[in-house]
Every structure is written in structure tokens, then in C-alpha cells.
Amino acid sequence: MTKTDFFRILIKVFGLYSLIVAVFTIFPAQLSFVLMDIGILAIILILGILAFIVFIFLFLIRKPDLIIKWLKLDKGFDNDEIDFKYLETSSIIKISALIIGGILLLDNIPIFLSNSYFAFKTDIARQGLSDQQYITWGTSFINIIIGYLLLANFEKINRWFKRKEEKNEG
Template sequence: MTKRDFFRILIKIFGLYSLVLSIFTVIPQNISNILYQFDIMILLIILASTLISVGLFLILLFKTDFIIDKLKLDKGFDDSQINFGNLTNESILKLAIFIIGGFLIIDYTPSLLFDLVNAFKNKATFSTIEGSSIDYFQIFVSLINIVIGYLFITNYKSISKFLDKKQS
């Protein structure tokens, strides 16, 4: 594997991870602000942050060679090859996608379980866990994140093939 291929993979992994984080954490938190208090400024901030994050993702995913050239990431090394043994570009991407999916599941399962127990307690005893309230929007967001994590884990091969397409 060349240094250029290594940096290409790193940039694409970072782009995918930043997209997942921004779409599934920042946007839902801001949408809950709109649900409780509608303000045009908050709406504009959400739209701007969404467009910036999607734009950054697209640049990181489809313009990786441009980024490597401008930042000169593959210059100044003694050797042009990196030896990872049997690991290929696709296997590194598969591992990274699997790990991102696992992080999504691990990060959101506890909050989903807590919110579900809290909602169940409220239905059964008409009171919530002390110091907390029921947030159905957060239950929905946690459930979506767990499903996305599951889809990442089960479809990591096809996602890695899509991300590993050669630049044109």
C-alpha cells in the first residue's frame, strides 16, 4: 500500500465518521430546540450546519486526491510503501466501518434503555425516575442510531466497496 492510498483511506474514514456524528448527534439536538421553541435563527443555524457538514463530507469523500495534493501529505517520506501485511484498502475500510457501527450501537444503547425504562415506569406508576423526564424524541434518535449502527455492521462490505472506488 502506498502512502497516498493510506492517506486516502484515512480521509475517507474521517469523512464518514464526521458525517455520522454530525447527522446523528448535532442535528437531533438542534431539532429538539426547534420543537420546544421555534426561532428562525435556530432554523438557519441548523440548515447552515447541515449544509456545511454534508459539504465537508462530500469534499472528504470525493476530493481526497485534491486534499492530499494540496496538503502534500504523501511527500517527505523515506519509503513510498507502507507494509501492513495482508491488509488491503478494502479490509481497512471494512474494519473502520464495522468499528463506527459498533460505536453507534454502544453509544446509544444505554440511553435508549434508560429512556424506555423511564417511559415504562411513567406508564405503570404515573411518575418518572427522579431527576429525569420522558423524551420521546431522544428515544427515536437513539433507536435510529442503533439501527444505523446495525446497518453499518451488516453492510460493511458494500459500504467499503463504495468508499474504495478509484478516483476519476
């Protein structure tokens, strides 16, 4: 299996995972808040959320090569093939960084967007967010940054672990 094929499969699995999370958790939560004050803005918001979910899902499923190229996921490996029989520590570290970074992004982007919407909506209504909402909002933002950094710097992370391993052996 080539590394590009592996990342295609991984991105498509993330796409399915994000669809399941969006359909069963994010969308119902947004729907319950929107239905409290039904109006034209609420209907537009529901349609916007649905369109965003569908767009993200279709993008992840149909355009994994664009994501691979944009994040340069196929760079930094020693060879083109991924042979799972002889996985090295460095390959496991790279794959782990990519998986953890992807999960952090997929889990926290919807939370951050919904809390951003609530902050804007409550700001207009002259009410503030609760302390818990601010904490959730900040935590999701930090997790998005960490996820992006893991995806963008997986090769540097691998080199850092290699240096630590060589230092411990020597």
C-alpha cells in the first residue's frame, strides 16, 4: 500500500467519523438551540449548518488528494510504500501524530464554531456566556491549534522523538 493510498483511506474514515459525529451530536444540539426562537434566521441557520456538514463530508470523501497535497502528508517518509509487516518506531510516531491531530481537529472545529455563534448571539442580546461556555470555547480553540500543529509538523515531531531515543540509548 502506498502512503498516498493509506492517507486517502484515513481521510475518508475521518470523513465518515465526522459525519456520524455531526449527525448524532452537533446537529441535534444546534437544532435544539435554534428551535427555541424559530424564525427566518433560525431556519437559515439550520440550513447553513446542514450545508456545512454536507460540504465537509463531501470534501473529505471526494477530495482526499487535495488534503494530502495541502498538508503535504506524503512528504517526509523514507519510501513510497507503507509495509505494515515491518513498522518502525518512526512510522508509528508519524502515523500517530497524524491520527491524533486529525481527531483533535474533527472533534473540536464544530464545538468551536457553535460556541463562536453563541458568543456572537449572546453578545447581541447583551448577555454573556457562562464561565463553562468560555472554558469550552477556549479549550476547543487550543485543541484545534494543537491538532493543526500535529498535522503540519509530524516530521519534526518524529525527529524530536528520534533524538530523545538516541539520547537514551547512548
